[in-house]
Amino acid sequence: MNPMTSAGRARLRFGSAWFLAALVLPLGLFGCTTGGSVVKIVFGSNRDGNFEVYVMDANGTNQTRLTNSLGFDGEGSASFDGSKIVFTTERDGNFEIYVMNADGTNPTRLTNHIALDNEPSWSPDGTKIAFTSNRDGSSEIYVMNADGTNVTRLTNNAAVDTEPSWSPDGTKIVFRSDRDGNAEIYAMNANGTAQTRLTINTEFDVHPSWSPDGTKIVFTSTRDGNSEIYIMDVSGANPTRLTTHPASDLWPHWSPDGSKIAFTSDRDGNYEIFVMDANGANQVNVSNNLANDVYPAWKR
Numbered sequence: 001m002n003p004m005t006s007a008g009r010a011r012l013r014f015g016s017a018w019f020l021a022a023l024v025l026p027l028g029l030f031g032c033t034t035g036g037s038v039v040k041i042v043f044g045s046n047r048d049g050n051f052e053v054y055v056m057d058a059n060g061t062n063q064t065r066l067t068n069s070l071g072f073d074g075e076g077s078a079s080f081d082g083s084k085i086v087f088t089t090e091r092d093g094n095f096e097i098y099v100m101n102a103d104g105t106n107p108t109r110l111t112n113h114i115a116l117d118n119e120p121s122w123s124p125d126g127t128k129i130a131f132t133s134n135r136d137g138s139s140e141i142y143v144m145n146a147d148g149t150n151v152t153r154l155t156n157n158a159a160v161d162t163e164p165s166w167s168p169d170g171t172k173i174v175f176r177s178d179r180d181g182n183a184e185i186y187a188m189n190a191n192g193t194a195q196t197r198l199t200i201n202t203e204f205d206v207h208p209s210w211s212p213d214g215t216k217i218v219f220t221s222t223r224d225g226n227s228e229i230y231i232m233d234v235s236g237a238n239p240t241r242l243t244t245h246p247a248s249d250l251w252p253h254w255s256p257d258g259s260k261i262a263f264t265s266d267r268d269g270n271y272e273i274f275v276m277d278a279n280g281a282n283q284v285n286v287s288n289n290l291a292n293d294v295y296p297a298w299k300r
Contacts, residue, residue, distance in 0.1 A: 038057050038058070039057075039058050039255060039256060039257075039298060039299070039300060040055050040056060040057055040058065040082075040298070040299045040300075041055065041056055041057075041058055041262055041273060041275075041286070041296050041297065041298055041299065042054070042055050042066075042076040042077070042078055042085055042295075042296070042297045042298075042299050043055075043056070043076070043273050043287065043293055043294065043295055043296045043297070044073070044074030044075065044076065044293070044294050044295040045287070045289075045291050045292065045293045045294075046291050046292050047289055047290075047291030047293075048065065050070065050071070050072065051072045051073060051074045052065055052066070052067045052068065052069070052073045052074075053065075053066045053067040053073045053074060053076045053085065053087050053104070054066060054293075055085075055102075055299065056273075056286070056287070058255070058260070058275060058286070058298075059286060060273075060285075060286030060287060060288060063287070065104075066085070066100065066103070066104030067087070067089070067100070067104060067107070069089060069091040070091065071089060071090035071091045071092075071093075072088070072089065072090045072095075073087060073088070073089045073091070074087065074088055074089075074294070074295050075087055075088040075118060075119055075120065075295050076295065076297055077120050077121050077122050077129075077297050078102070078122065078297060078298070078299035078300070079122045079126045079146075080122065080124050080125065080126050080300070081126065081300065082102055082299050082300035083101065083102055084099055084100070084101060084102060084122075084126075085099070085100055085101075085102055085299070086098070086099045086110070086120040086121075086122060086129055087099075087100070087120065088117070088118040088119065088120065089107075092109070094114060094115075094116065095116045095117055095118045096109055096110070096111045096112065096113070096117050097109075097110045097111040097117050097118070097120045097129065097131055097148075098110060099129075099146070102299065109148075110129070110144065110147070110148030111131075111133075111144075111148060111151070113133070113135050114135075115133055115134050115135035116132075116133065116134050116135075117131055117132070117133045117135070117142075118131065118132055118133075119131055119132040119162060119163055119164065121164050121165055121166055121173075122146075122166070123143075123166050123170050123190075124166055124167075124168055124169065124170045125170055126146060127145065127146055128143050128144065128145060128146060128170075128190075129143065129144055129145075129146055130142070130143045130154075130164035130165075130166065130173055131143075131144070131164065132161070132162045132163070132164065136153065138157070138158050138159065138160065138161075139160040139161055139162050140153055140154070140155045140156065140157075140161050141153075141154045141155045141161050141162070141164050141173065141175050141192075142154060143173075143190070152192075153192075154173070154188065154191070154192030155175075155177070155188070155192060155195065156192075157177075157179050159177055159178050159179035160176075160177065160178045160183075161175055161176070161177045161179070161186075162175065162176050162177075163175055163176040163206060163207060163208060165208050165209050165210055166190075166210065167187075167210045167214055167234075168210060168211075168212050168213070168214045169214060170190060171189065171190055172187055172188065172189055172190060172210075173187070173188055173189075173190055174186070174187045174198070174208040174209075174210055174217055175187075175188070175208065176205070176206045176207070176208065177197075180197065182202060182203070182204065183204045183205060183206050184197055184198070184199045184200065184201075184205050185197075185198045185199045185205045185206075185208045185217065185219055185236070186198060187234070197236075198217070198232070198234075198235070198236030199219075199221075199232070199236055199239070200236075201221075201223050203221060203222040203223040204220070204221065204222045204227075205219055205220070205221045205223070205230075206219065206220050206221075207219055207220040207250060207251050207252060209252055209253045209254055210234075210254070211254050211258055211278075212254055212255075212256055212257065212258040213258055214234065215233065215234060216231050216232065216233060216234065217231070217232055217233075217234055218230070218231045218242075218252040218253075218254060218261055219231075219232070219252065220249070220250050220251065220252065221239075224241065226245075226246060226247075226248065227248040227249055227250055228241055228242070228243045228244065228245070228249050229241075229242045229243040229249045229250075229252045229261065229263050229280070230242060231278075241280075242261070242276065242279070242280030243263070243265075243276075243280060243283065245265065245267050246267075247265055247266050247267035248264075248265065248266050249263055249264070249265045249267070249274075250263060250264045250265070250294075251263055251264045251294065251295055251296060253296050253297050253298055254278075254298065255298045256298055256300055258278060259277065259278055260275050260276065260277060260278060261275070261276055261277075261278055262274070262275050262286075262296035262297075262298060263275075263276070263296065264293070264294045264295070264296060265285075268285055270290060270291065270292055271292040271293055271294050272285045272286075272287045272288060272289075272293050273285075273286050273287040273293045273294075273296045274286065
């Protein structure tokens with residue numbers, strides 16, 4: 001299974017349920033805090049029979065289910081202040097964007113369209129949400145107000161444009177596109193102008209995430225034969241490989257202080273959430289159970 005393709009993501013969303021109670025790591029493994037509070041990781045898991053949104057401390061403790069629906073819930077993204085989580089769900093029969101409180105209460109539908117709306121990403125100031133939709137016939141990047149109003153299309157071509165991620169100052173969005181023949185990383189202004197290709201190779205470059213200091217982009221690439229995590233300058237220069245493993249390493253996401261990167265890997269036999277230092281050192285499985293745990297995103 002290639003989870004970088006739409007078919008692969010669908011298999012993760014609707015995959016088999018093989019579940020045991022989560023095994024957690026000792027407290028104190030990671031020192032990620034913000035203002036004295038413990039930084040957490042939002043993720044998706046099918047440990048309870050179908051994909052739901054969960055949250056855990058950065059060291060894997062206190063794994064808690066936030067959603068409970070019969071359809072897929074996943075692709076969570078936390079607001080900058082940590083009070084809200086926006087996510088994708090099919091609880092209403094097709095994929096839509098919802099928002100809920102950080103404890104899972106008050107889930108509220110933001111999009112209402114017969115097309116697929118998914119991959120939401122909060123702007124740093126909390127006023128906007130970027131997302132992917134095929135409502136106009138092809139997969140494009142859209143932005144809307146945080147309450148679901150004023151939906152605006154940012155990209156407009158026949159290719160697949162997907163996986164938006166905001167720059168820390170909110171002026172740019174990095175995304176994936178296959179407009180030049182294969183999946184590459186692009187960046188654009190937050191209003192959709194100045195769309196620029198950052199990676200150039202014959203393999204897949206996907207899953208971009210902007211560093212909190214605005215200087216780097218972490219992403220997934222198959223340029224060395226399998227799915228690995230790379231980092232590069234925001235210009236696309238100096239791509240550097242962070243993971244080196246025959247398994248698939250996917251969906252990287254920066255911690256709020258920039259010191260850690262969470263990612264998904266199947267190196268232990270199933271998809272788990274791992275955390276490593278920003279330079280690739282100290283790669284540790286923090287979700288550690290027999291289910292598939294995917295789509296990590298940090299939350300203050």
